[in-house]
Structures are given as structure tokens and as C-alpha cells.
Amino acid sequence: MSIDDPIGKYLDVFPLEIANKVTIRQLLNMRSGWGDYWANEYYLTHKDRLQTVSDYMKFIKDIPLDFEPGTNFQHCNIGYEVAGAIIEKISGMDYYDYIKKNIYDVSGMSHSDSYYRDDPEENRAIGYTNMKHYEQKGESYQSDNLNILPTRGTPAGGGYSTAKDMLKFDKSLRNNKLLSSDYTQYLISRFNSSPSDSFTAPDKIYSMIGGAPGVFAFFGIDFQSSYTIIVFSNYDNPLAMDVAKEIIKMLEIK
Numbered sequence: 001m002s003i004d005d006p007i008g009k010y011l012d013v014f015p016l017e018i019a020n021k022v023t024i025r026q027l028l029n030m031r032s033g034w035g036d037y038w039a040n041e042y043y044l045t046h047k048d049r050l051q052t053v054s055d056y057m058k059f060i061k062d063i064p065l066d067f068e069p070g071t072n073f074q075h076c077n078i079g080y081e082v083a084g085a086i087i088e089k090i091s092g093m094d095y096y097d098y099i100k101k102n103i104y105d106v107s108g109m110s111h112s113d114s115y116y117r118d119d120p121e122e123n124r125a126i127g128y129t130n131m132k133h134y135e136q137k138g139e140s141y142q143s144d145n146l147n148i149l150p151t152r153g154t155p156a157g158g159g160y161s162t163a164k165d166m167l168k169f170d171k172s173l174r175n176n177k178l179l180s181s182d183y184t185q186y187l188i189s190r191f192n193s194s195p196s197d198s199f200t201a202p203d204k205i206y207s208m209i210g211g212a213p214g215v216f217a218f219f220g221i222d223f224q225s226s227y228t229i230i231v232f233s234n235y236d237n238p239l240a241m242d243v244a245k246e247i248i249k250m251l252e253i254k
Contacts, residue, residue, distance in 0.1 A: 001090060003028075003191060007082060010089045013061040021069045024086065027079035028191055033065030034078040051116070051152050053088055053095045056081045077156035084155025095155060104165075107172040112161040114153035117146065124160060127214020127234045141235055145214030157210050163230045166219060170228045174221075188221075205229070205248060211237045218244040227251055 001010075007027070008019025018033075026032040037043050042059035043050070050056060060078055067074070084095045091098050096114055104112050115121050127145035153159040161169075172178050179187065185199035188206055201223035208219045216237040220229040229247050233240035 007086065010086045011057075011082070013057055018065060022065075022082075023069070024083065025191055026069050027076075027083045029073070030076040030079060031070050031073055032076060032079045032082075033067050033069045033072075033074075034063060034076050035066055035074050036077045037063065038077075047150050050150055053081065053084045053155065056154060057085055077154075080156035081154055087155070103169070103172075103178060106177055107165075107168045109161065109165040109168050112159065112165045112169075114159045117149065117151045121160070125232075125234045127212075129214035129236050131213040131236055143214075145212070148213045149215075157212065161232075163232060166230045167228060170219075170221060170230075207244075209241065211240070216240040220244060220248075222251070225251065 001024070003025045004023050006020050007022050007024065008014060008016070011019070014022075022032045022034075037060065040059060040063065046055075046059075060081055063078060087093075087098055088095050093101075100113065103109070115124065127149075128141040129143055129145045129148065130141060131148075150158060173184060173187075176184050178184070182195040186195040188202070189197075189199060203224065205220040205222050207221075210217055213236060214234060216233045216235070216239065218229065218231040218240050221227075222229070229244055229251075231240045231244045231247070233243070
């Protein structure tokens with residue numbers, strides 16, 4: 001496969017005007033033309049019954065693009081759901097099994113998974129939020145997020161992990177255990193150009209962030225000092241980001 005393949009090469013559920021235009025690279029770079037599905041009527045009605053990647057494709061296939069692929073950037077959870085469906089198609093495996101086998105197990109991450117909301121997982125944190133339908137409401141953090149989140153995490157987020165497991169992920173990534181050296185560098189360069197291009201390590205923190213009501217995570221790698229910064233919060237954004245910024249100041253990382 002190529003990162004510039006159109007999604008229609010692997011998935012046959014989309015209209016041709018989408019299938020033949022949107023590429024895998026655009027899914028990853030949030031330039032596909034899609035946005036988020038939080039307000040989608042089907043999602044809101046069926047949220048508590050969505051458990052597989054195929055369940056999400058049932059309504060995503062009918063969501064139109066907001067702009068011509070590649071012409072703009074827009075936050076997009078749809079793109080990662082579609083990327084997860086492509087992983088299933090190419091590998092012939094369930095998405096969650098594939099991630100466990102090829103990332104968690106390889107890295108020794110024994111406390112990471114996309115648990116079902118009702119799984120009795122020991123020591124799993126509960127999120128507390130001021131948000132309702134992703135809109136900020138007050139400052140008291142009196143509401144838990146158990147009924148806001150979907151029944152299970154997806155390729156677009158919602159997985160669980162620990163700081164110790166994320167450090168194991170960091171070491172696997174740095175030591176090229178998950179990807180070859182060229183493709184590790186390609187990931188860190190955010191899929192610009194091609195894997196064979198020369199790579200210059202970022203002079204600032206390479207970071208990945210994500211969140212939802214009652215949860216926010218910051219994962220940052222500093223290639224100059226070899227520090228890794230991992231902050232998990234069971235409150236809304238920006239608390240984890242605020243903590244990460246203070247840590248970066250303490251380390252005098254520019």
C-alpha cells in the first residue's frame with residue numbers, strides 16, 4: 001500500500017466522489033475534507049451501541065465532505081475511524097486485536113487497551129467534566145463522564161493507558177521496535193514528503209495530544225535532551241496541557 005492511495009482502493013462503502021479523492025495521507029493529516037461526527041444524528045442516537053469499527057462505518061459513509069480534499073485543515077475524528085477500517089481490510093484482523101499484537105504486545109504495554117465502558121478493569125480512572133456535548137459548562141467538575149463517552153474507544157481515541165506503559169511505547173518508538181528507522185522518522189515528521197527523505201530531529205517538543213469530556217492526555221518527546229513528558233488528566237482540557245507546559249519550563253526546553 002501507499003500512503004497516497006485513495007481510500008476507495010480498500011473500502012467500497014463510500015461514494016465515488018469521496019472514495020477516489022480522499023487519500024490515506026489526508027486521513028492522517030486531517031486534510032480529507034471531513035470534520036468530527038460528534039453532532040451527527042446517527043451517532044448521537046446509537047452511541048451506546050457502537051462497538052466495532054464497522055459500526056462507525058455505517059454512518060460515516062454517508063457524511064459529506066466540508067471542503068475539497070487537501071485544500072484545508074480541519075480537526076477530524078472521522079479520518080482516523082476510516083484509517084482503522086483500512087487497517088482491518090488490509091490485515092484481515094479486528095482493529096483492536098491488530099493494535100494489541102503490533103503495538104501493545106511488542107512494547108510490553110500490559111495495562112493499555114480500548115476497554116469497554118462496563119469492563120471491571122482494576123484501577124481504571126473515572127473522568128470528571130464540566131462539559132456537555134463538548135461545550136464547556138461551569139467549573140465544578142461534579143459530573144462524571146461515564147455516559148458521555150462511547151461504549152468503547154475507537155481508532156480516533158478513547159483508549160486507556162498508564163504513564164509507565166506510555167514510557168514503554170516511547171522507548172519502542174525511539175528504538176525502532178514498532179517501525180523501521182525510516183518510517184519512525186516519517187511518523188515524527190508527520191508524514192511529510194516520503195520515508196526516504198533525510199530527517200532532522202525537531203528542535204522543539206514533538207507532541208501528541210488528545211482529549212474528550214473528563215479526559216486529556218499529553219505525550220511529548222524532546223529529541224535534544226532525551227526527556228519524555230507524559231501527562232494524563234481525568235479532568236477537561238486544558239489542565240493536562242497546563243501541567244505539561246510547566247514541566248517544559250522546568251526542563252528549560254525551548
